[in-house]
Amino acid sequence: MPLTPEQQAEIDELRASPRPTLRAVSEGMEGHLYRAHPVLDHGLVRVIDYMGDDGAITQAARVSYGRGTKSVSNDEGLIRYLMRHWHSTPFEMCEVKFHVKLPVFVARQWIRHRTANVNEYSARYSILDREFYIPAPEHLAAQSTVNNQGRGQVLEGDEAARVLDILREDAMRSYDHYEAMLSQEGQQGLARELARMNLPANVYTQWYWKVDLHNLFHFLRLRADAHAQYEIRTYAETMCGIVKDWVPFAYAAFEDYRLGGMQLSARGVEALKRRLAGETVTQENSGMSKGEWREFEAAWG
């Protein structure tokens, strides 16, 4: 269950008592505030707080560039200009704080993004819930034969059932042992900080994650990408939907220049120019390595 009844009651109470404010408000984000978006089987993403909107980005840009920004008259155009030219600091004026519930192996990938502020549920202090991520059948795939860091064909039939049984059994057995170590009738039991060490990496943890919009876009570009593992990607995609409603101009520029756009090396630009001029360019005469050429061909045909 993504949310406990107590957490749901807290959300209902918070949403039932809105307060007036003089601060900038994003109507789109107000709709998300406190609401839990379910992710995976027991996970969630919800917005706890935010600061700023599209206007905060252009306001900061106009302070820093003054007259220079007059040439870009509207907010949308200015935001696109800033994104196009990698002027990142105006995007740092917006902040968001998420509550995320996620399996530990996803948290390990996520925590590599160092430019956020994090507070995690303490398994030294509290007892972890009996909640483990078990992939849905369509995400239970074999090791890819072409990509060492990826999945191949989806498992089916007996093979899928065998793997699911192992995952469930291991999770339940290790949780039973966790509980047994914590308390034994008439005995003191093992400290929570030690008993947790036999739990598998698909056990769920939770944290508050606060980040500015520039660094959030960096996270989303890497983790909403097809190269990212499905489990973290599904969190990133949920967050993309939230950011789109929060700062629609900034998100549209991000989608255009970062998610949908692509970078070219100087050699790539040269190869493209020569091709457009009618020349036959091959890997051998492009100056690119085989790997670079493969990626270039995949992108440009």
Ligand SMILES: Cc1cc2nc3c(=O)[nH]c(=O)nc-3n(C[C@H](O)[C@H](O)[C@H](O)COP(=O)(O)OP(=O)(O)OC[C@H]3O[C@@H](n4cnc5c(N)ncnc54)[C@H](O)[C@@H]3O)c2cc1C
């Ligand atoms: C598809 C994929 C596969 C990956 N595979 C692996 C893997 O196999 N093994 C592995 O270990 N990691 C792996 N990673 C993690 C990856 O190497 C990065 O650690 C992670 O994506 C965080 O990126 P970041 O450092 O740019 O982000 P952040 O930590 O948020 O930093 C943002 C930017 O701030 C700057 N910055 C932050 N801290 C510092 C610092 N201390 N010094 C200098 N500049 C800093 C950098 O410019 C950085 O790009 C993978 C990531 C992805 C997306």
